[in-house]
Amino acid sequence: MPEAPSYLAIMGAHVLADDGCRLWTAVAGDGPPLLLCxxxxxxxxxFDGVAELLGxxxxxxxxxxxxxxxxxxxGPYTVDRFVGDVDAVRRHFGAERVNLLGHSWGAMLALRYALAHPSRVGSLIYVSGTGVDPDLTWRDAFHRNLTHGIGADAARWRELDERExxxxxxxxxxxxxxxxxxxxxxxxxxxxxxxxTPWLGINYTCARAINAESRRFLRDHDVPALCRALTTPTLIVDGAHDIRPRWAVDSLERSLPDVKRVTLAGAGHIPWAEDPAGFREVVAKFVTQVAS
Incomplete structure (x- = not known):
């Protein structure tokens, strides 16, 4: 049997955060480090599919x-604590600087890490995020699109949503x-x-705490002004059919001084699943250019 490509040789391990919390990690592939949030x-x-695509x-x-x-x-479930955990993972794997890829909420976490530690980030890849609007004006459109997207299963989803x-x-x-x-x-x-699959169980306590803190951060800080001072090369990747309206990210794009934006026409919120070739091309090209 031929030997499997090196990018499929995934190592699982636990990393200790600086408060002793054990964080599961897995590493695969060869090339510049890309930390995935x-x-x-x-x-x-x-991100197993992303690891294979970019291996x-x-x-x-x-x-x-x-x-x-x-x-x-x-816990504690705070954004500062999560930013510290990103740094613990970076240090554990010996990366002085990392490329960061964050998806959805993870895009905001990656952005917050870059704002806190710009010298430790070689590049930022912001995938399917929801921008920096303090009023979250995108949410009404999101909820309408969500109900439409669930379609014939909406009644069952609502019934489950409203009870334990x-x-x-x-x-x-x-x-x-x-x-x-x-x-x-x-x-x-x-x-x-x-x-x-596998189903590992959603931590709703974490979700509520982090979402509430993230909303406060957007309200209490001039985040576009913070972003204007961030010189980290940034790639924004959107799926054109994401049910979270893409105009929510426009103000972030306008604020970043070194930014590219790519929209994948046939994809939604998980663009690498629906356009793997397009996602691989834009991310690999960006990381390669930044590293050169």
Whole structure:
């Protein structure tokens, strides 16, 4: 049997944060380090497909945020603490500077890390984020698009959403919701099922705390002004059919002094799942150019 490519040789390990919290990590591939921040908050790493796509170009460093997935189930659940955890993972793997890729909530976490530690970030890749609008004006459109995207399953989703759920029902609720994040209704359920397999349980305490703090940060700080001082090369990647309206990210794009933006026409909120070739091309080209 031929030897598997090196980018498929994934090592799993735990990293200790500076307060002793055990964070699950996995490393794969060869090239400049790319630290991946998953979305949620309250979810777990789902970047196995990204690690495979980019394995020939980068050394991907994946991790489960504290309290989530395979990491230790403990707080505190604060953005500053999560930023510190990103730094602990970076240090553990010996990277003086890393490229950061964040998706959805993870895009905001990656941005917050870059704002706190710009000298430690070689580049920032901001995927399917929701921008820096303090009034969250995108949310009404998101909720309308979500209901439309769930389609015929909307009644069941609402019924589950309005009551306490068993772990099995919690997974069903998430899968029904995640279907709306994909463009083609024929393949959406399969994509959503893969995101939820294995099912590691959503940490709703973490989600509520981090979301509330993130909203306060946007209200209490002039985030566009902070971004104008960030000289880190940044790539914004959107799926054209994301149910979170893409105009939400416009003010962030205008604020960053060194930014490129690419919209993948056939993709939704998880662009690497629906346009893997396009996602691989734009990310690999950007990281390669920054590293050269």
């Amino acid at each position: 998953h979305g949620g908050p309250g979810l777990w790493d789902y 020939g170009f980068v050394r991907s460093i994946r991790w489960d945020q504290r309290g989530c997935g395979r990491s230790e189930r403990r 759920r068993t772990p099995e029902e919690d997974r069903e609720h998430a899968i029904l919701q995640w279907q709306a994040d994909f463009v083609d209704p024929v393949t959406a359920r399969g994509h959503a099922e893969r995101l939820g």
